[in-house]
Amino acid sequence: MPEKPLNIIISGGGTGGHVFPAIAIADALKNLEPQANILFVGATGKMEMEKAPAAGYPIKGIPVRGFQRRLSLSLISFPFRLIISLIKSRSIIRRFKPGVVVGVGGYASGPLLKVAVNSGIPAVIQEQNSYPGVTNKLLAGKAERICVAYENMEKYFPKDKILLYGNPVRKDILNTETKKQEAAAYFNLDTKHKTLLVTGGSLGARTINESIHKYLQLFIDNGLQVIWQCGKNYFPEAAGLIPEVESKGIRIMEFISRMDLAYAIADLVVSRAGALSLSELCIVGKPAVLIPSPNVAEDHQTHNAMALVKNKAAIMIRDSEAREKLGKTIIEIINDNVVLLKLSENIKKMAYTDAAERIAKEVLAIADKNRKNL
Numbered sequence: 001m002p003e004k005p006l007n008i009i010i011s012g013g014g015t016g017g018h019v020f021p022a023i024a025i026a027d028a029l030k031n032l033e034p035q036a037n038i039l040f041v042g043a044t045g046k047m048e049m050e051k052a053p054a055a056g057y058p059i060k061g062i063p064v065r066g067f068q069r070r071l072s073l074s075l076i077s078f079p080f081r082l083i084i085s086l087i088k089s090r091s092i093i094r095r096f097k098p099g100v101v102v103g104v105g106g107y108a109s110g111p112l113l114k115v116a117v118n119s120g121i122p123a124v125i126q127e128q129n130s131y132p133g134v135t136n137k138l139l140a141g142k143a144e145r146i147c148v149a150y151e152n153m154e155k156y157f158p159k160d161k162i163l164l165y166g167n168p169v170r171k172d173i174l175n176t177e178t179k180k181q182e183a184a185a186y187f188n189l190d191t192k193h194k195t196l197l198v199t200g201g202s203l204g205a206r207t208i209n210e211s212i213h214k215y216l217q218l219f220i221d222n223g224l225q226v227i228w229q230c231g232k233n234y235f236p237e238a239a240g241l242i243p244e245v246e247s248k249g250i251r252i253m254e255f256i257s258r259m260d261l262a263y264a265i266a267d268l269v270v271s272r273a274g275a276l277s278l279s280e281l282c283i284v285g286k287p288a289v290l291i292p293s294p295n296v297a298e299d300h301q302t303h304n305a306m307a308l309v310k311n312k313a314a315i316m317i318r319d320s321e322a323r324e325k326l327g328k329t330i331i332e333i334i335n336d337n338v339v340l341l342k343l344s345e346n347i348k349k350m351a352y353t354d355a356a357e358r359i360a361k362e363v364l365a366i367a368d369k370n371r372k373n374l
Helices: 016-032 048-054 073-096 109-118 134-142 180-187 206-221 231-248 259-265 275-284 297-309 319-334 337-348 355-373
Strands: 007-011 037-043 059-062 100-103 123-127 145-148 162-164 195-199 225-229 250-253 268-271 288-290
Touching (some): 007 016, 007 109, 016 275, 016 355, 048 059, 059 073, 100 109, 100 134, 100 355, 109 123, 145 355, 180 259, 206 231, 206 319, 275 297, 319 337
Parallel strands (some): 037 059, 195 225, 195 268, 225 250
């Protein structure tokens, strides 16, 4: 009698740093086990509710939100949302009957994983950051495996459960070395000139944007080309510059849909220090100036950036110093080929190119073991 198809729940999200690794894991699972049924569980109103279906996966929403430390309506409603989310998670698990659940962090992974492990369903945690979130730390003791992206995570998790696999990334950035000419045509840039790529995420990062705006003329005077993803919030302000600077090799964009091509032509990248961004930079081997966001839980972006800085794989400037230092730092680094080469060599050493497949294999092995024990 043939075995029933395996049911797998992937829970979590809230930001691209959680959602895109989750989708990469789902894709790897489907590649290894085409008959598997994969269901996403996310926080209602968050980006996973759109991104998972767009990638071809069904999703159920629960109303959980993050815990706010300051007094607000969100704080008052938090316990009610949590209770409802636990009830909904129990209903989802009862109906879907998963053989294994995967938590990628973010609001929704907490209630779903808690209900799962309390029901005897094995759980795998994927922690993207070098400093784990509260949800993953609380649930680590009951998880079967914890897949991490950085070394020395035994400070936070049981050592015997840790697997150092890296962060899953989108497949299109794995071969950027061959795309430089295509990238030059796409952005209408000249490969004979150095190119700076600036990205602060889909919404943008105000400090980075204001700093780049301040130093645009410096970049132009030094013959530097710039691809500047300023994000949705800052684009209305930056768009007015386009007629003036476009002929000088400055490309101002609200969002870059072809990040593979942006990486391909970039000689230096300015970025926040989110886990997914850093994993991509390691894989493409690009020298980077990192400006960690000060507005994230537990200051985890600074921890992420320091993991690279300690290996001489990136330069870090604090958010409070960026407006003063960023322009000069960029010019110094991008005009020094020895520094660029050394940063590129060191950051490549920290890359994990097969993270999604390795995590998927571990998930399937745990599911198979659980199925045999039933």
